[in-house]
Amino acid sequence: MDNDAQAAPLLGIDIGGSGIKGALVRAQTGELLTERYRLETPQPSTPDAVARTVAKIVRFFDYQGTVGCTFPAIVKGGVTLSAANVDKGWVGLDADALLTEATGCEVHLLNDADAAGRAEVTFGAGKDRAGVVIVLTLGTGIGSALFLDGTLVPNTEFGHLFLAGGQEAEAWASDRARKDEDLHWKKWGGRLDAYLKHLEFIFSPDLFILGGGVSKKSDKFMEFLDLKTPVVPAALRNEAGIVGAALWAAHAE
Ligand code: BGC
Numbered sequence: 001m002d003n004d005a006q007a008a009p010l011l012g013i014d015i016g017g018s019g020i021k022g023a024l025v026r027a028q029t030g031e032l033l034t035e036r037y038r039l040e041t042p043q044p045s046t047p048d049a050v051a052r053t054v055a056k057i058v059r060f061f062d063y064q065g066t067v068g069c070t071f072p073a074i075v076k077g078g079v080t081l082s083a084a085n086v087d088k089g090w091v092g093l094d095a096d097a098l099l100t101e102a103t104g105c106e107v108h109l110l111n112d113a114d115a116a117g118r119a120e121v122t123f124g125a126g127k128d129r130a131g132v133v134i135v136l137t138l139g140t141g142i143g144s145a146l147f148l149d150g151t152l153v154p155n156t157e158f159g160h161l162f163l164a165g166g167q168e169a170e171a172w173a174s175d176r177a178r179k180d181e182d183l184h185w186k187k188w189g190g191r192l193d194a195y196l197k198h199l200e201f202i203f204s205p206d207l208f209i210l211g212g213g214v215s216k217k218s219d220k221f222m223e224f225l226d227l228k229t230p231v232v233p234a235a236l237r238n239e240a241g242i243v244g245a246a247l248w249a250a251h252a253e
Contacts, residue, residue, distance in 0.1 A: 009033050010249040011105075013057055013069040014112065014241030015050060017041060017085050017140045022057040023239075025246035030123035032239060034061070045087045047095070051102035058103040067105045068249030070112040070241045071095065072141060074155045078109055084160070084170070085141050108252040113137045114154050115244025116211050116234070117145025121152075122247060124209075124235035131206030134158070134199060135234070138192075138212040142170040146203070158199060169195050175214040189224025200229050209234050 009024040020041050024033040037060050042049035058067060071090075074081040078096025083089075099107035110118075117135035120126045126133045130149050137143035142159030145152060159170035171177060173195045178188040196208060208227070210218065211234030218233040225231055234240055 008065060010065060010246040010253075011058065011061055011063045011067045012242035012244070012246035012249065013054060013067060014115070014245060015041070015054070015069060015071050016112070016241070017045070017072060020050070020053050020057065021242060022061065023242050024061060024063070025243055027246045027250035030119060030236070030243045030247075032242065036239075036242065037061070046089050047087070047093055047098055050086075051098050054099055054107070055102045055104075058105055064105060066249040066253050067099070067103065067107045068115075068245035068247065068252070069099060069107055069109045070115040070245050071109045072112045072143070074157065075109045075111050075114075076155065080109065082157075106252070108248055110245070110248045111143065111145075111155055112241055113143025113211075114145045114152055115248060116143070116236075116240035117147065117209075117244070118152060118247050119236050119240040119244035120209050120211065120234050121147050121150055123243065124240065125232045126150075126207065126209055129207050132203055133207045133209065134203060134205045135209040135211060137234075138173075138175045138210060138214045140174065140176045142174045143212075161195075161198065163195060163198055169198075175212060178214070185220045186224055189221035192221065193225045193227070196225060196227055196229075196231065200227055205229050207232065211237075211240055213238065 013022040021038045023036045080090040080095045133147040135145040144156045144158035173191040208231040215233040
C-alpha cells in the first residue's frame with residue numbers, strides 16, 4: 001500500500017437504537033474529517049429498512065471505499081447473532097452481505113462496544129495501557145469490550161450478566177434504567193458500583209473505561225463508585241463508535 005492509499009479517509013458508520021451516524025475518518029489518527037451525518041434509525045429497525053438508511057449515508061458522502069459499521073449486537077464473521085434492542089430479523093443474518101449489496105461498497109460490521117473500545121484503546125482513555133482493560137458503554141443497553149494488552153476479546157456481552165438478586169445488569173444499571181426509573185445519581189451510581197464490583201471480582205482488570213452518552217456526565221456519578229480498579233470516562237465520547245468502525249474498515253482492507 002503506498003502512502004496516498006494509506007491516508008485515504010474511511011467511512012465509519014455507527015448504527016444505534018435511535019440514530020445512524022456516519023463520518024469520514026483518518027484511521028491512522030482517529031480524526032474525523034467531516035461533520036457527522038445522522039439519520040433516524042427506522043422503526044421497526046428491520047434489516048432492509050436499516051440497510052436503506054446506511055445506503056443513504058454512503059451516498060451522502062459519495063463514498064466508494066470499504067465501510068466499517070457498528071451494530072448493537074453480537075457480530076461474528078459479519079453475521080449478526082443477537083438482537084437485544086433491535087428488530088429480531090437481524091438474528092442469524094449475513095449483515096455484511098446485506099449492507100454490501102445495499103450500498104455497493106464492501107461493508108464490514110462489528111459490535112458497537114467493541115468498536116468504541118477499539119477506538120478508546122487506540123486513541124483515547126486506554127491508549128498505551130497494558131494489562132486487562134474493560135470498556136463499558138452505558139446507554140440503552142450496556143455494551144462491553146475486553147482487552148488484554150490492547151488485543152480485543154470480541155463479543156463479550158457483559159451487559160447480559162445476571163447479578164445477585166437475579167437482575168440482568170443491562171436492565172438494572174444502564175442509562176436507560178436510570179432514565180426509565182427516574183433514579184437519582186446516587187442511586188444509579190450505587191447500582192453501577194455493584195455491577196463494576198462484580199466485574200472487578202471476576203476479571204481483576206487494570207482499568208475500567210466508561211463510555212456511552214452518560215460518560216459526559218461522569219462528574220455526577222463517579223463519586224459513588226468505590227472500586228480498587230481505576231475508573232475513567234471514555235475520551236472520545238460520541239465519536240468512539242464511528243472511529244472504531246473506521247478502524248475496522250482499515251483492518252479489513
Ligand atoms: C447488546 C450488545 C451491545 C449493547 C450496547 C446490548 O444489549 O447485547 O451487543 O453492545 O447492547 O448497544
